[in-house]
């Protein structure tokens with residue numbers, strides 16, 4: 001289902017096979033094959049571009065080589081979708097009390113989620129909104145997005161980033177990011193919210209932009225920047241400027257992405273100083289809004305201080321100046337509305353091939369998604385069987401299980417999510433030796449068949465200490481098997497989505513495609529706990545402690561409270577260790593949307609070039 005075209009599995013063809021046929025193929029194909037041998041990272045790009053080339057230039061040869069390539073999945077498989085076995089998702093009555101406990105906890109978490117969302121939606125607060133809209137005559141960031149987007153299908157990323165940080169609250173990190181559609185093309189948006197300290201960049205704002213760019217790179221999505229930023233938030237300049245992942249990385253990425261043929265389009269829709277001015281200047285194509293947009297390295301007050309000259313923002317770096325004199329922008333728009341129309345027209349020049357307009361047919365799950373609130377574990381010991389959750393997420397609750405009887409603490413198998421075929425790897429207990437081997441095998445199957453993988457993560461908070469030699473041996477074997485699974489997950493050349501439904505604890509979370517294993521998207525349920533250890537499993541003070549720690553009960557209590565707070569999903573999301581918290585009952589929609597978004601890359605013209613578009 002992922003795509004029959006990509007299932008031609010370039011990497012399975014031996015060099016001798018390739019060289020015997022390669023003379024007959026186009027030079028582009030040859031270059032790609034050589035590139036492929038050099039750099040495994042570009043595997044998706046190469047596979048996609050190979051298919052484009054084959055499809056466009058040598059259809060007959062292709063069909064002979066890969067007879068199954070160009071037959072629509074829908075035609076071949078659609079009619080058989082309903083043959084996967086149906087899961088029994090009824091909740092056993094003995095589990096009712098656990099269900100009730102979980103439900104209460106989920107409701108409390110969702111209450112916190114709603115309050116935070118409300119707070120974030122107010123940006124920098126009422127007076128900043130008034131200054132922004134009435135004095136500066138600008139649209140609010142969400143209004144801007146509404147004007148740009150085709151429809152409401154906007155997947156906002158990490159709205160809670162910047163909440164309750166050591167340097168204060170920075171609503172949505174002062175920068176909205178997300179994925180939406182312009183003229184049918186999925187794009188990543190990075191839009192400054194100037195109601196939050198003039199749109200200046202805090203360290204967390206930079207992190208959020210870098211993550212959005214990483215998503216754009218991984219999923220090959222056009223990037224749109226709505227720039228309205230006073231540059232660096234000066235009190236924190238030391239954490240913003242010099243290091244590799246600091247502010248400059250955003251501009252570096254723009255150039256690299258352009259060289260990767262991921263288009264970069266910017267709109268200057270506010271006063272953009274210093275770092276704020278580089279983003280549009282490095283972009284491939286830039287629009288500026290008259291009387292609203294301006295760009296300079298140092299604004300009028302600094303010019304006055306340095307030279308004594310009085311100069312207006314318009315004369316120093318306004319829309320006319322940059323479109324007529326400096327050439328830093330390419331399109332002059334007399335209003336914000338005109339600027340966003342211009343962006344839509346730019347998207348139409350990208351020469352994208354869009355996915356065919358097919359409506360995937362699918363069945364809803366047989367069980368209510370609302371019941372997921374009672375299945376979302378409030379702690380590891382409140383975990384119910386994972387198939388109860390699966391049966392509320394997948395089409396028709398149908399699941400083609402793999403190795404059902406082996407390593408049962410991990411559930412693996414295939415299912416559809418709103419019509420998209422997906423491989424599922426789901427924790428159902430500790431990641432034992434057998435479960436890890438099963439996970440490795442299944443992940444490789446998905447990779448071999450070009451099927452994206454969904455990890456449902458609920459890892460165990462701690463492994464019991466071995467008390468005998470044989471137990472120690474077991475531990476070693478389990479470690480080895482987990483290491484194999486980690487390697488399989490790290491190297492699987494298919495898109496991955498991780499959803500933390502319960503615990504994200506310790507080593508097991510790596511094998512379940514935690515953040516450091518680069519899933520294309522990682523979301524948390526509000527009940528999720530993210531930590532090396534579970535505070536509820538600490539009964540004594542850790543051995544290595546500060547000299548002034550007494551290790552008494554009150555200190556232990558304090559440590560546990562601290563750990564508890566630091567393990568919450570909100571703490572994680574505030575620091576951008578994930579792409580956002582999603583509600584259990586919305587998970588199916590969000591995952592299906594991600595699967596759709598990730599598919600777009602197959603339809604792009606993806607021949608590689610080595611240089612970005614350089615502004616001249």
Ligand code: COA
Nearest residue numbers: 136197198200229230231232233234235271273274275299
């Ligand atoms: N660092 C820290 N805080 C900044 C800031 C910066 N670079 N730029 C603006 N702010 C703060 C202001 O102090 C103000 O804070 P407050 O709401 O607590 O009073 C808030 O952001 C809004 O600024 P204000 O000037 O009142 O709003 P504005 O809409 O009229 O103008 C800017 C916004 C960004 C255009 C303007 O403040 C500006 O030009 N700032 C200087 C930018 C600069 O020189 N950057 C250099 C970075 S290297």
